[in-house]
Amino acid sequence: MGYGQQTQRVMQAVRSKVSSRALEPGEKLPSIRGFASLMNVSPSTVVEAYDRLAAEGIIFARKGSGFYVSPKTQPFSVSEIGPHLDREIDPFWVSRQSLDSGPDMLKPGCGWMPADWMPNASLRKAIRHLSKAEDQLLSDYASSRGASNLRRLQARQFATEGIEVNPNQILLTGSGTQSLDLICRFLLRPGDRVLVSDPCYFNFQAILKTHQVEIVSVPYTTTGVDLELFEKAIIEQKPRFYISNSTLHNPTGVNLSAQSAHKILTIAARHDLILVEDEVFAEFLPQPTPHLAALGGFDRVIRLGSFSKTLSASVRCGYIAAKPEWIEALVDLQVATNFGGPSPIATELIYTCLSDGSYRKHMEALRARLAKARRAVSANLAELGFQTWLMPEGGFYLWCLLPEGIDSAELARAALQQNMVLAPGDVFSPNQSMGRFMRFNVSQMGAPETYEILRGLMCDL
Amino acid sequence: MGYGQQTQRVMQAVRSKVSSRALEPGEKLPSIRGFASLMNVSPSTVVEAYDRLAAEGIIFARKGSGFYVSPKTQPFSVSEIGPHLDREIDPFWVSRQSLDSGPDMLKPGCGWMPADWMPNASLRKAIRHLSKAEDQLLSDYASSRGASNLRRLQARQFATEGIEVNPNQILLTGSGTQSLDLICRFLLRPGDRVLVSDPCYFNFQAILKTHQVEIVSVPYTTTGVDLELFEKAIIEQKPRFYISNSTLHNPTGVNLSAQSAHKILTIAARHDLILVEDEVFAEFLPQPTPHLAALGGFDRVIRLGSFSKTLSASVRCGYIAAKPEWIEALVDLQVATNFGGPSPIATELIYTCLSDGSYRKHMEALRARLAKARRAVSANLAELGFQTWLMPEGGFYLWCLLPEGIDSAELARAALQQNMVLAPGDVFSPNQSMGRFMRFNVSQMGAPETYEILRGLMCDL
Numbered sequence: 001m002g003y004g005q006q007t008q009r010v011m012q013a014v015r016s017k018v019s020s021r022a023l024e025p026g027e028k029l030p031s032i033r034g035f036a037s038l039m040n041v042s043p044s045t046v047v048e049a050y051d052r053l054a055a056e057g058i059i060f061a062r063k064g065s066g067f068y069v070s071p072k073t074q075p076f077s078v079s080e081i082g083p084h085l086d087r088e089i090d091p092f093w094v095s096r097q098s099l100d101s102g103p104d105m106l107k108p109g110c111g112w113m114p115a116d117w118m119p120n121a122s123l124r125k126a127i128r129h130l131s132k133a134e135d136q137l138l139s140d141y142a143s144s145r146g147a148s149n150l151r152r153l154q155a156r157q158f159a160t161e162g163i164e165v166n167p168n169q170i171l172l173t174g175s176g177t178q179s180l181d182l183i184c185r186f187l188l189r190p191g192d193r194v195l196v197s198d199p200c201y202f203n204f205q206a207i208l209k210t211h212q213v214e215i216v217s218v219p220y221t222t223t224g225v226d227l228e229l230f231e232k233a234i235i236e237q238k239p240r241f242y243i244s245n246s247t248l249h250n251p252t253g254v255n256l257s258a259q260s261a262h263k264i265l266t267i268a269a270r271h272d273l274i275l276v277e278d279e280v281f282a283e284f285l286p287q288p289t290p291h292l293a294a295l296g297g298f299d300r301v302i303r304l305g306s307f308s309k310t311l312s313a314s315v316r317c318g319y320i321a322a323k324p325e326w327i328e329a330l331v332d333l334q335v336a337t338n339f340g341g342p343s344p345i346a347t348e349l350i351y352t353c354l355s356d357g358s359y360r361k362h363m364e365a366l367r368a369r370l371a372k373a374r375r376a377v378s379a380n381l382a383e384l385g386f387q388t389w390l391m392p393e394g395g396f397y398l399w400c401l402l403p404e405g406i407d408s409a410e411l412a413r414a415a416l417q418q419n420m421v422l423a424p425g426d427v428f429s430p431n432q433s434m435g436r437f438m439r440f441n442v443s444q445m446g447a448p449e450t451y452e453i454l455r456g457l458m459c460d461l
Numbered sequence: 462m463g464y465g466q467q468t469q470r471v472m473q474a475v476r477s478k479v480s481s482r483a484l485e486p487g488e489k490l491p492s493i494r495g496f497a498s499l500m501n502v503s504p505s506t507v508v509e510a511y512d513r514l515a516a517e518g519i520i521f522a523r524k525g526s527g528f529y530v531s532p533k534t535q536p537f538s539v540s541e542i543g544p545h546l547d548r549e550i551d552p553f554w555v556s557r558q559s560l561d562s563g564p565d566m567l568k569p570g571c572g573w574m575p576a577d578w579m580p581n582a583s584l585r586k587a588i589r590h591l592s593k594a595e596d597q598l599l600s601d602y603a604s605s606r607g608a609s610n611l612r613r614l615q616a617r618q619f620a621t622e623g624i625e626v627n628p629n630q631i632l633l634t635g636s637g638t639q640s641l642d643l644i645c646r647f648l649l650r651p652g653d654r655v656l657v658s659d660p661c662y663f664n665f666q667a668i669l670k671t672h673q674v675e676i677v678s679v680p681y682t683t684t685g686v687d688l689e690l691f692e693k694a695i696i697e698q699k700p701r702f703y704i705s706n707s708t709l710h711n712p713t714g715v716n717l718s719a720q721s722a723h724k725i726l727t728i729a730a731r732h733d734l735i736l737v738e739d740e741v742f743a744e745f746l747p748q749p750t751p752h753l754a755a756l757g758g759f760d761r762v763i764r765l766g767s768f769s770k771t772l773s774a775s776v777r778c779g780y781i782a783a784k785p786e787w788i789e790a791l792v793d794l795q796v797a798t799n800f801g802g803p804s805p806i807a808t809e810l811i812y813t814c815l816s817d818g819s820y821r822k823h824m825e826a827l828r829a830r831l832a833k834a835r836r837a838v839s840a841n842l843a844e845l846g847f848q849t850w851l852m853p854e855g856g857f858y859l860w861c862l863l864p865e866g867i868d869s870a871e872l873a874r875a876a877l878q879q880n881m882v883l884a885p886g887d888v889f890s891p892n893q894s895m896g897r898f899m900r901f902n903v904s905q906m907g908a909p910e911t912y913e914i915l916r917g918l919m920c921d922l
Contacts, residue, residue, distance in 0.1 A: 092793050099605045099801045103597070118600035124592050127599075131588040136564070138588075139579035141774040144560045174635050174777075177800040185671060190651060206797035210646060308800075313602040316635075316804040332553050336667035339638040339769075340560045343777040343807060 005432075006041045010049035013039060016214065018058060018069055022191060029059060029067040092206060097421045106450055109412070109423030111250075112313055113396055113443040117369070119353065119362040123312055126352035130345065137344050144331050146172025146317075146341030150351045154319060161282075162294045163321075169298065171327050173334065174342045176280050176306030176318040177203060180243070182330050183276060183302055183320065184211045185337070187240055195239035197225050199399075199428035199437070201250040201278070204243055213240070217430040220252060222390050224260040227267065234271045241274035241302075246291035248281035251428045251439035252399045253392025258290045265296040272300075279305040284394035286367060298323045307350050310363065315346045370396055373442040380451055381440065384458060389437070396443045401436055406461060408438045414457045420450070466893070467502045471510035474500060477675065479519060479530055483652065490520060490528040553667060558882045567911055570873070570884030572711075573774055574857060574904040578830070580814065580823040584773055587813035591806065598805050605792050607633025607778075607802030611812045615780060622743075623755045624782075630759065632788050634795065635803045637741050637767030637779040638664060641704070643791050644737060644763055644781065645672045646798070648701055656700035658686050660860075660889035660898070662711040662739070665704055674701070678891040681713060683851050685721040688728065695732045702735035702763075707752035709742035712889045712900040713860045714853025719751045726757040733761075740766040745855035747828060759784045768811050771824065776807045831857055834903040841912055842901065845919060850898070857904045862897055867922060869899045875918045881911070 017023040029035070029050065036043040050067050053059045059067045098110045145151065151167040158165050173179045188194070190212040196204050198217035208215050216237045218229045225244065233239070242264075246256045256264075268275050277292045282305060288294075293303040298321065306318035320330060334341065341347075353359045371394075378388040378398055385403035392398070402408055408424035415422045423441075425434030445451075478484040490496070490511065497504040511528050514520045520528045559571045606612065612628040619626050634640045649655070651673040657665050659678035669676050677698045679690045686705065694700065703725075707717045717725075729736050738753045743766060749755075754764040759782065767779035781791060795802065802808075814820045832855075839849045839859055846864035853859070863869055869885035876883045884902075886895030906912075 092796055095796045095800065096605050096792070099602055099796070112602065115596035115600045118596070120596045120599050123599050127588060127592040131585050131592070135576035135579070135581045138581050138584050138775055139576045139773045141560055141573065141769070144557050174639075175799055177798060178635075181798045203797065203800065210794060210797050308602070312600045312806075314599055314805040316799075316807075331557070333671060335553055335556045335560070336664065336671050337638060337642045338636055338777075339556065339664065343804065344775040345773075345807070345810075346777075346804060349806075 004045070006045045007049045007052070010035070010039055010041060010046055011053055014049065014053055015058065016191065016212065023069050025069050027069050028065075029069065031066065094202065094421070094423055094427050095206070097416075101421060104419065106420040106447060106453070107444045108440050108450060109421045110441050110444050111423075112309060113441075114446075117366065117443050118312060119310075119359050119366075122353045122356050122359045122362060123315070123349065125356065125358075126349045129352055130348055133348060137348060140344065141339065142172075142341035142344045142347070144335055144340050145170070145327075146319075147344055147347035147351065150317075150347045150354075151319075153351060153354055154321075158293075158321065161288045162290055163303075165298070165321050166324075169321055169324055169327055171320045171322075171330050171334065172341050172347060173318040173320060174338060175316045176278065176304060176308060177207065178338075179304035179306070179318040179320045180204070180207055180276070180278070181210075182333050182337075183241075183304065184208065184213075185333050186326065186330055187274065188213050193237050193239040195230075195233055195237070195242040195273075196430060197244050197249070198430050199251055199425065199434050200243075200430070201245065202423075202427045205430060215430050220249065220254070222252075222254060224249070224254060224256045225264070227260075227263055230264070231267045231271070234267065234273055239273065241276050242268070243276040243278060245278045245281060247279050247289065248284055248392055248395040248397070250281070251397055251423070251425075251437075253390060253395060253397050255285065255289055255393050256291055258295065261289075261291045261295050265292060265301075268300055269296075275301045277301055277303045279303055280309055281395050283310045283363060284367065284370070284396075286364075286394075293321065302326070310366075311350060311353055311359075315349050317342050317346045317350055367394060370394065370442065373445075374398060377440060377442040377445050380445075384451065384454055386438070386440075396441050398440045398442060400438050400440060402438055403458075404436075406458065407435050409435060410461060411438065411457055414460065415453065418453050418457070420453055465506070467506045468510045468513070471496070471500055471502060471507055472514055475510065475514055476519065477652065477673065484530050486530050488530050489526075490530065492527065555663065555882070555884055555888050556667070558877075562880075562882060565880065567881040567908060567914070568905045569901050569911060570882045571902050571905050572884075573770060574902075575907075578827065578904050579773060580771075580820050583814045583817050583820045583823060584776070584810065586817065586819075587810045590813055591809055594809060598809060601805065602800065603633075603802035603805045603808065605796055605801050606631070606788075607780075608805055608808035608812065611778075611808045611815075612780075614812060614815055615782075619754075619782065622749045623751055624764075626759070626782050627785075630782055630785055630788055632781045632783075632791050632795065633802050633808060634779040634781060635799060636777045637739065637765060637769060638668065639799075640765035640767070640779040640781045641665070641668055641737070641739070642671075643794050643798075644702075644765065645669065645674075646794050647787065647791055648735065649674050654698050654700040656691075656694055656698070656703040656734075657891060658705050658710070659891050660712055660886065660895050661704075661891070662706065663884075663888045666891060676891050681710065681715070683713075683715060685710070685715060685717045686725070688721075688724055691725070692728045692732070695728065695734055700734065702737050703729070704737040704739060706739045706742060708740050708749065709745055709853055709856040709858070711742070712858055712884070712886075712898075714851060714856060714858050716746065716750055716854050717752055719756065722750075722752045722756050726753060726762075729761055730757075736762045738762055738764045740764055741770055742856050744771045744824060745828065745831070745857075747825075747855075754782065763787070771827075772811060772814055772820070776810050778803050778807050778811055828855060831855065831903065834906075835859060838901060838903040838906050841906075845912065845915055847899065847901075857902050859901045859903060861899050861901060863899055864919075865897075867919065868896050870896060871922060872899065872918055875921065876914065879914050879918070881914055 032043050032046045036046045151170045155167045188211045192213045193216050197220040219226045292301045302322040304320050386400040389399045412422040412424040423439040425437030426432045493507045497507045612631045616628045649672045653674045658681040680687045753762045763783040765781050847861040850860045873883040873885040884900040886898030887893045
């Protein structure tokens with residue numbers, strides 16, 4: 001890299017304008033001086049940014065006249081938008097390494113549990129059951145909202161968490177990620193702003209980039225988002241919505257308290273902000289904490305989640321719960337972009353598993369197994385000088401502070417040479433301010449060589 | 462309804478500008494006179510359009526000063542964009558009726574075959590086989606391109622059609638619709654234009670609307686798109702790509718000849734146009750015709766398809782074949798928006814079925830059964846005065862011209878009262894010029910009362 005954050009910020013602003021067509025192909029760019037004052041940087045920073053964008057072919061200089069947007073727009077590439085990181089440590093790289101690496105790769109940076117931690121016995125039983133299902137279930141499209149038996153089951157589950165919701169207010173989708181994508185399609189236009197926490201789940205950034213919006217972030221503390229800065233950002237940046245995990249925040253593991261949830265709702269109501277609550281980790285707590293939808297209802301809250309973390313990521317299904325008129329619009333969007341709800345085969349497998357007592361027993365055992373693993377891995381990492389930032393109440397993540405002088409991106413790059421995928425802090429950080437943090441998945445760290453390799457890497461750095 | 466096409470065109474232009482933020486909230490609209498000359502309509506048409514948009518709350522009038530974009534942008538609703546049809550006969554309505562109606566509904570307008578026409582025996586066998594699969598297949602995410610065994614099988618299948626493709630040039634997706642959606646994300650920006658045929662598959666229009674682009678159309682003839690008007694539209698409208706079904710065009714059933722494919726490729730090369738070929742009906746022909754990808758390779762052609770029409774719409778999976786650098790970008794987009802490839806359970810079921818000899822036998826029998834059904838239904842409809850526009854070489858659609866004086870939308874509305882879903886011509890027509898046509902699905906017309914109801918409705922109209 002080698003050029004400053006200010007230059008990157010200016011380049012990013014121009015890229016957004018070009019990709020959202022706020023600047024049309026052939027159009028003249030703002031003057032150096034004008035843009036410098038607008039962006040609150042020095043004119044030389046803008047000169048550098050324009051020069052680099054010209055080198056990239058996005059704009060071109062006309063002698064004595066200034067800079068213009070290049071006439072031919074290129075096809076969209078997600079990686080061209082946003083701060084250009086090293087491919088090796090950008091969010092897509094971590095996802096693609098985790099998704100595509102073979103079984104001999106060690107994956108402490110991975111976002112899911114190994115196959116032998118998952119309820120495969122329940123799933124096999126459900127598959128055998130499925131082979132006797134009616135023809136129509138096996139061959140037809142889903143209804144536009146997805147299977148009604150699973151939506152009714154979900155509504156009953158929500159009721160136990162104190163959330164009152166009609167099954168018709170639940171839309172089943174292809175995955176938790178697709179849930180968020182549909183919400184973005186519904187709420188966002190290019191150039192809008194969205195508020196996230198720093199750090200946050202890295203795919204929030206990836207998906208928001210595909211919608212060509214600006215990401216605004218607020219620091220995350222051990223009790224949740226910094227509320228003062230949260231309100232300030234809402235006032236100053238006017239984001240379209242705020243998105244975060246309420247249960248066991250990814251990557252920190254913080255479980256939002258009911259008090260914090262109440263304060264977030266109060267601030268959001270004051271400024272008429274929409275809140276999107278990603279509850280993909282809800283099942284990892286024995287007793288759910290009342291969060292945004294439970295306390296505030298669905299007036300301004302949209303809840304999403306999936307079954308990928310606890311049941312199976314191979315059986316793809318997610319959900320959205322929201323107010324009825326929003327669900328109606330989301331149904332149309334899902335008909336247009338996926339021709340209806342998710343696979344009836346997938347939803348039937350999930351319904352069968354969730355209705356089965358053996359799944360509940362598996363989850364109880366899993367929570368105990370994870371608690372033990374969190375303690376053991378935290379102790380092992382402490383010996384390497386990796387300090388657990390906060391011991392989570394559940395789930396499989398530990399967010400660790402590395403010893404002074406160790407850069408987590410460098411460590412991740414070195415680990416890759418040893419066939420190990422790590423998840424360095426800046427991948428989760430919109431401001432690139434988490435270079436001393438690393439996210440570990442305790443369920444993926446059973447192999448003793450994991451620690452040997454980490455120790456060796458630390459010595460080499 | 463009740464107002465002219467010109468007014469609708471002006472309203473649509475303003476809506477596009479507002480939703481793409483070419484007109485910002487609070488910004489003043491172009492003057493009546495200026496916009497009238499720009500749109501080549503009379504000032505009174507613009508006045509009417511502005512008044513109607515003000516009534517809808519999209520813009521507002523300031524006394525003595527003109528019209529302004531309303532300050533508060535509403536969440537996006539697909540149905541707000543594009544010509545506002547009767548909800549009952551708009552493309553979403555037909556989709557949602559077909560998806561959500563119960564089994565007692567008659568569905569000649571439906572876009573798929575009844576369950577008992579599908580290869581459920583093969584599928585059940587594959588499901589039983591799946592219950593013995595490895596843990597990892599049952600619980601893990603897919604690789605970012607989707608299962609490699611299915612991609613290799615696809616590549617071999619393409620080779621028999623004369624299409625040379627590396628399995629890494631194939632991206633598996635959640636459905637044929639999601640394939641097109643990913644392609645749109647990759648190639649389109651709000652305000653772009655896309656070229657389709659008139660008539661065309663109605664969901665092309667729906668999905669393009671969600672990407673906020675302008676749909677440009679060219680008439681379709683019995684030998685494919687009108688080539689003279691095709692080239693004219695490319696020159697004048699500069700569309701980003703052209704999309705169509707090459708095999709058994711939906712709704713007309715025309716199978717593109719190799720000669721026509723060659724001419725389309727030549728024109729596209731002359732004007733550097735990207736061609737998207739939806740081959741979802743490829744398996745309905747015993748011998749595939751060489752189409753765009755077969756003749757022209759993947760330089761400017763993207764091929765997509767799915768397994769929903771022939772194997773199962775419940776096992777959701779589609780594909781994209783394109784040149785390697787485009788596939789790389791599409792992989793990133795799918796990671797961001799779906800966290801990787803489609804369900805490994807789904808792709809394994811498809812792989813097992815396609816590798817099974819009984820599936821091939823089923824397809825042979827199905828083609829014969831459909832040929833018989835097309836002849837029988839065409840004869841039955843002829844008795845009602847419905848004239849088959851062209852007898853297709855395969856598939857389950859008949860595109861029929863209704864007797865003079867019968868409006869297909871009116872007929873569809875009346876049919877709904879009798880629990881029958883029809884697919885009226887204008888649902889497929891970007892220009893709303895197909896009011897005398899109706900698409901019938903021969904596999905959904907086995908019940909004798911279908912014709913009795915149609916006959917009764919014709920008498921009442």
